[in-house]
Amino acid sequence: MFSLKELLPSLKTLLSAAFVMLVSPVVQELIPPVIRDYLFAIFRRRFTLIIKEKCGLDRNEIFEAATTYLRTKVTSDSTKCLEASKTIRQKKPTFDVAMGQEVLDRFGNIELKWKLMEKGDQSDHVKKDRQIVRESYLPEIIRRCETIEKEEEMVKLYSREPDCLNGLAWSSVNLEHPATFEKLAMEPEMKKMVKDDLDRFVRRKELYKKVGKAWKRGYLIYGPPGTGKSSLIAAMANHLKFNIYDMNLSGRLSDLQLRKILLSTSNRSILVIEDIDRGADLNDRKRRDELFTLSGLLNIIDGLWSSCGDERIIVFTTNHKDRLDPALLRPGRMDLHVHMSYCTMDGFKLLASNYLNINGDHQLYRQIEGLLANVEVTPAEIAEELLKTCGSSDEVVRAGFVKFFEQKKLEKAKAADINRCRVKKGNTCHIDESVKTEKFKE
Numbered sequence: 001m002f003s004l005k006e007l008l009p010s011l012k013t014l015l016s017a018a019f020v021m022l023v024s025p026v027v028q029e030l031i032p033p034v035i036r037d038y039l040f041a042i043f044r045r046r047f048t049l050i051i052k053e054k055c056g057l058d059r060n061e062i063f064e065a066a067t068t069y070l071r072t073k074v075t076s077d078s079t080k081c082l083e084a085s086k087t088i089r090q091k092k093p094t095f096d097v098a099m100g101q102e103v104l105d106r107f108g109n110i111e112l113k114w115k116l117m118e119k120g121d122q123s124d125h126v127k128k129d130r131q132i133v134r135e136s137y138l139p140e141i142i143r144r145c146e147t148i149e150k151e152e153e154m155v156k157l158y159s160r161e162p163d164c165l166n167g168l169a170w171s172s173v174n175l176e177h178p179a180t181f182e183k184l185a186m187e188p189e190m191k192k193m194v195k196d197d198l199d200r201f202v203r204r205k206e207l208y209k210k211v212g213k214a215w216k217r218g219y220l221i222y223g224p225p226g227t228g229k230s231s232l233i234a235a236m237a238n239h240l241k242f243n244i245y246d247m248n249l250s251g252r253l254s255d256l257q258l259r260k261i262l263l264s265t266s267n268r269s270i271l272v273i274e275d276i277d278r279g280a281d282l283n284d285r286k287r288r289d290e291l292f293t294l295s296g297l298l299n300i301i302d303g304l305w306s307s308c309g310d311e312r313i314i315v316f317t318t319n320h321k322d323r324l325d326p327a328l329l330r331p332g333r334m335d336l337h338v339h340m341s342y343c344t345m346d347g348f349k350l351l352a353s354n355y356l357n358i359n360g361d362h363q364l365y366r367q368i369e370g371l372l373a374n375v376e377v378t379p380a381e382i383a384e385e386l387l388k389t390c391g392s393s394d395e396v397v398r399a400g401f402v403k404f405f406e407q408k409k410l411e412k413a414k415a416a417d418i419n420r421c422r423v424k425k426g427n428t429c430h431i432d433e434s435v436k437t438e439k440f441k442e
């Protein structure tokens with residue numbers, strides 16, 4: 001499962017930053033410096049535009065677009081100090097503006113100087129060219145940023161930082177989860193159904209408009225831990241190139257706060273609410289402390305998204321579908337219910353092809369088929385086992401799996417024994433000592 005929190009940079013560092021853009025008319029290179037300085041002094045019409053990273057609690061889209069846009073500028077010779085980074089999965093390094101470094105840009109006949117600064121380190125200049133910057137240059141940067149993101153096929157993962165601003169602000173990292181539909185072990189028909197459903201959904205803007213329906217789609221993904229629910233969400237995001245918003249519902253949130261959080265999510269995104277069964281108390285929260293319920297949350301989302309116009313996806317995940325509020329399962333609430341099952345033989349073959357490059361038939365399969373029929377194992381467990389033996393001989397892989405399944409069978413027998421021994425007394429469960437087997441007395 002991709003851990004959302006670990007990937008995030010400290011929000012405090014980010015909040016302390018702002019781009020400062022100094023704007024002035026371009027002075028021709030050909031003019032001798034003395035005259036140029038003189039002209040500059042006369043026609044000085046510079047102004048400073050401060051672009052803070054946050055608009056109150058919300059993300060500042062211009063700041064984010066500027067960061068992406070300036071990445072395409074900082075490799076020029078004029079930039080002396082860059083910040084370089086490259087994660088394992090990135091094909092090439094990324095160069096960002098370093099704190100305090102100036103970056104020059106031109107737009108028509110105006111010259112722009114960008115600087116990333118600590119908050120508070122700002123100065124004032126005379127106002128002019130403001131209109132061009134505001135009405136042409138900044139919209140152009142946002143447009144270019146969209147193009148860059150499309151070309152680089154960047155998918156972002158947004159999370160709420162619980163310790164900062166009461167968890168009302170989003171911060172993002174690039175989603176580098178490698179999951180794709182092709183690599184996902186799940187029922188082939190179900191996989192096809194989800195993929196086709198997504199493709200159909202994004203194609204149907206006009207239809208949604210025509211019938212007066214909000215252009216949104218809801219998925220409930222359910223199944224035991226380790227069956228690939230998070231991997232499926234990452235595969236969906238990678239397939240559509242949609243950003244993910246991981247809506248962690250822990251902590252107290254009022255309707256108003258919830259609205260604020262939801263309003264600051266962008267279009268073409270997947271809003272994820274994981275493990276809704278864990279917040280089982282969400283079902284009756286309203287009655288207890290006037291906070292939202294899951295159904296209430298869906299109502300808010302319906303209301304907000306009806307007016308946003310662009311495509312949105314919401315995904316709920318749960319390990320226990322049976323524990324959910326029936327209001328959530330009503331037809332029309334979630335458009336598609338997706339079951340992620342224990343590993344099947346098809347799933348095993350796909351994982352073996354991913355990890356061991358086994359394609360087509362293999363002698364290992366006949367033995368595994370028999371073993372899989374008797375115990376429930378998750379794709380995560382199989383993947384872990386394959387990782388251990390990956391690169392070894394067929395014999396080592398086979399022996400590894402025989403041992404693995406024996407262990408699983410033993411665990412299953414143990415669990416069955418314990419279940420048999422359990423007797424319910426009032427609200428608590430006890431092991432009935434009289435029927436406890438020798439094996440478990442220790």
Ligand SMILES: Nc1ncnc2c1ncn2[C@@H]1O[C@H](COP(=O)(O)OP(=O)(O)OP(=O)(O)O)[C@@H](O)[C@H]1O
Nearest residue numbers: 001184185186225226227228229230231379380383
């Ligand atoms: N269906 C699958 N296909 C391929 N790999 C899988 C699958 N399920 C699990 N895995 C592997 O196991 C890891 C953990 O799976 P994942 O976090 O997606 O499961 P989950 O169902 O979301 O679990 P949880 O309910 O605990 O959040 C994945 O990173 C992947 O390597």
